[in-house]
Amino acid sequence: MNDAHWHLVVNHFPIIGSMFGLGILIAGLVLKNNTVKNTGYILFVIAAIFAFASMATGDGSEELVEDMPNIGHQIVHEHEELAEKLAILLYATSFFSVLSIYTDVKKHKYAKAVSLITLLLALASTVIATFVGNSGGEIRHTEIRENVINAAPNMESITTDNDKEE
Incomplete structure (x- = not known):
């Protein structure tokens, strides 16, 4: 397997993991359930x-x-730039996730503040992840690019043999 294949194997989890992590973290915060929050972290x-x-x-x-x-x-470069931003955000989110678990376990006075920072980083990560996923999809799926010209023929201008006989 080459790097392109490995990239396709691993690149979906940062996006989907961010989305699921954010949803689970929000549920844990709303329910005030440390086990659910820790799962998100x-x-x-x-x-x-x-x-x-x-x-x-x-x-x-x-x-x-x-x-x-x-x-x-150009399109690959744009994807790469967004991916670098996402990686940095996910590294920060990961760090604050570990810190959140630690402060929750130790019942530290800053546990809620650290959880809030983690939530904000998680939200930013999820938003950027959607842009990264879309830009990555555009590399090989030209049909989802914004500048695609609709090449489908105009159905009204097509005449059939039956139309010509009338």
Whole structure:
């Protein structure tokens, strides 16, 4: 397997992990349930690990696809820039997730503040993750790019043999 294949294997979890982690963390905060909150925090740590793996395989994947027809360097570069921002956000979210678990366990006076910081980082990570996922999809799925010209024929201008006979 080459880097492009490995990149496709690992790149979905930082996105999906962020989304699930955020939902679970919000549920844990609303329910005031530490077990549920900790599950969300652990998901962010796992998402950060997969973000690291995605970044490690991204350059090799870039080399394989950027010269393919209809791709080009610019669209890959935009995806790479967004992915770097997401990785940094996920590393920070992961750090604060571990800190949140620690402060919750130790019943530290700053536990709620650290949880709030983690929540805000998680929200930012999830938003950026959606942009990263979309930009990554646009690399090979040209049909979802904004500048795609609809190439479908105009159905009104097509005549059939039956239309000509009338």
